[in-house]
Amino acid sequence: MKIYCDPLAGFVEIPEKPRRIVSLASGLTEALVHMGFSRLIAGVSVWCPNFTPELEAPIVGDYLSVDEEKLSAVQPDLLLITTGVQRGLARKLYKAGLPIYVLPLQNSLHGIFENIMTLGALLDALPAARALITRWQQTFAELHAQVPHPRPRVYAEIWFGRHVRMTGGLTFIHDLIEAAGGENLFGDVRKGYLELDLAEVERRRPDIFLVYSEPELPIQAVDLARERGWNIPLIQADISPAHNIIHDGPSMMRAARWLHGEIRRAAQETR
Numbered sequence: 174m175k176i177y178c179d180p181l182a183g184f185v186e187i188p189e190k191p192r193r194i195v196s197l198a199s200g201l202t203e204a205l206v207h208m209g210f211s212r213l214i215a216g217v218s219v220w221c222p223n224f225t226p227e228l229e230a231p232i233v234g235d236y237l238s239v240d241e242e243k244l245s246a247v248q249p250d251l252l253l254i255t256t257g258v259q260r261g262l263a264r265k266l267y268k269a270g271l272p273i274y275v276l277p278l279q280n281s282l283h284g285i286f287e288n289i290m291t292l293g294a295l296l297d298a299l300p301a302a303r304a305l306i307t308r309w310q311q312t313f314a315e316l317h318a319q320v321p322h323p324r325p326r327v328y329a330e331i332w333f334g335r336h337v338r339m340t341g342g343l344t345f346i347h348d349l350i351e352a353a354g355g356e357n358l359f360g361d362v363r364k365g366y367l368e369l370d371l372a373e374v375e376r377r378r379p380d381i382f383l384v385y386s387e388p389e390l391p392i393q394a395v396d397l398a399r400e401r402g403w404n405i406p407l408i409q410a411d412i413s414p415a416h417n418i419i420h421d422g423p424s425m426m427r428a429a430r431w432l433h434g435e436i437r438r439a440a441q442e443t444r
Contacts, residue, residue, distance in 0.1 A: 174186070174187055174188065174189050176274075178273075178274055178275055180256050180260065180263065180275040180277065181263065181264065181267050181273070181275055183267070185267070185272060185273060185274055186272060187250065187251050187272045187274065187295065188250050188251070188272075189297065190296065190297050191213065191250045191251035191272075191295065191296060192213055192250060193213070193215040193247060193248055193249050193250045193251070194210070194213050194214050194215060194216075194249065194250075194251045194252075194253065195214075195215055195216035195217070195233060195244065195247060195249040195251070195252045195253070196214065196216075196217055196218070196221065196252075196253040197217075197218040197233075197234055197235075197236065197239070197252070197253065197254045197259065197262075198218070198236075198253060198254060198255045198259070198276075199217075199218065199220045199221045199223065199224050199225075199420065199422060200224075200285070200288075200420060200421035200422035201253050201255070201276065201288070201292065201422075202214065202217050202218075202221040202224065202225055202228075202253075202422070203221075203224040203225055203422030203423050203424060204288075204289050204292060204305065204422055204423060205292065206225050206227075206228065207305050207422075207423040208289075208292070208293070208296075208298060208301040208302060208304075208305055209298075209301055210296060210298070210301075211225075211227070211228060213296075214228060214230045215230055215231075215247040215248075215249055216230055216231055216232070216233035216234075216243070216244065216247040216249060217230050217231075217232055217233070218232065218233075218234055218235050218236060219232050219234070219235045220235065220236060223412065223413075223414065224414050224420065224422055224424055230247075231243060231246075231247065233247060236258070236259060237258065237259070237261075237262060238262065239262070239266070244271075249271065249272065250272055251272055251273075251274065251295065252266060252271050252272060252273040252274070253273075253274060253276065253292075254266070254273060254274075254275050254276075255275065255276050255277065255278050256275060256276070256277050256278050257278040259275075260275070263275045274295060276288045276291055276292075279345055279421060280343045280344060280345070280365065281343070281344070281345055281347070281348055282313075282345050282348040282349075282352075284345065285345055285421050285425075286306045286309070289302045289305055289306055290302050290303075290306070305423065308426070309423065309425075309426060312426040312429065312430070313352040313426075313429060316352050316353060316354065316429055316430065316433045317352055317354075319354070319433070319437075320353075320354035321354055321436070321437060321440045324354060324355055324356040325354075325355055325356065325380035325381050325436060325439065325440045326355070326356050326358050326377065326378065326379045326380045326381070327350050327355035327356060327357060327358060327379065327380070327381045327383050327408075327436065328358040328359075328374055328377075328379035328381065328382050328383065329346060329350060329357065329358070329383040329384075329385070329418070330369075330382070330383070330384050330385070330397070331346070331366065331385045331418075331419060332384070332385060332386040332387065332390065332392045333387070334387060334389055334390050335390055337369050337392075338366035338367060338368070338369070339358075339359055339366065339367040339368070339369060339370070339374070340357060340359060340365075340366065340367075341359045341360070341362040341363070341364040341365055341366060341367050342357065342359065342360040342361055342362055342363060342364075343362075343363055343364055343365040344365035344366065345421060345425075346418055346419060347360050349418055349425060349428065349429055349432065350383075350418075350432070352429050352433075353429050353432035353433040353435075353436050354433050354436045354437065354440075355381065355383075355432075355436045358374070358377050358379050359377075371401065379405060380405060380406070380439070380440070381405060381406050381407075381408060381436065381439045381440070382394055382397075382398055382403060382405050382406070382407050382408070383407075383408040383410060383418070383432075384397065384407070384408070384409055384410065385410040385411070385417075385418050385419060386410075386411065387411075387412055388411075388412065393409065394407040394408065394409050395407055395409075406438075406439030406440075406442040407439075408432070408435045408436070408439060410428075410432075414427060414428070415427045415428060415431050416428060416431055418432065
């Protein structure tokens with residue numbers, strides 16, 4: 174099957190029904206598992222097992238590179254990757270003649286669903302893709318029906334290692350916060366991530382402080398709040414699937430339920 178891949182500005186050749194899939198994006202890998210295609214996954218990235226521990230597929234690379242020997246050994250007939258920082262690796266693999274398809278990084282929950290539909294099309298499994306999306310939508314609808322009124326203003330601070338960002342309105346994290354019952358403090362800003370501006374945070378008067386960090390450089394919300402003199406309820410997110418607010422795979426449903434409970438708890442503290 175010859176199809177056009179816009180991020181690569183070229184056509185790619187893949188089987189009508191791929192049988193040896195390598196996924197270098199954990200959200201896509203997890204989506205494949207939830208769609209019922211674990212048996213077809215021949216290789217994953219080092220980040221995938223955190224979300225799909227049941228898989229026995231070998232690790233063939235990380236987010237930015239691959240082990241060429243390991244990749245060759247699994248003989249993929251479809252290799253999945255995303256844009257953004259993976260774009261350079263995607264182009265390299267495409268030039269090497271590998272059967273690669275590149276999916277766009279998402280600006281919203283709708284973008285995640287579009288990618289799942291694309292996965293369904295690539296695997297000739299649109300019903301499975303639609304079933305996963307429906308389950309996801311139902312989960313978010315159930316949470317939306319239980320949101321507190323008024324919604325508490327949630328300031329989300331994301332630590333990518335030493336790099337800190339505030340969450341704007343052009344990211345699926347915004348949709349996650351809103352579905353869980355909060356109002357994203359910077360949801361009106363037309364960017365995904367913003368540089369830290371504590372004066373503006375304080376001007377907007379958040380009700381809840383939500384912090385995400387990674388094990389390599391753990392950042393605790395309680396410590397930041399103490400340093401800044403903030404006396405508002407805190408929520409601590411991390412890389413575990415049930416508490417991970419930056420992951421774009423189906424475990425977002427678990428994270429949404431957890432965050433919904435945390436926001437309700439925090440909202441009660443402010444009364």
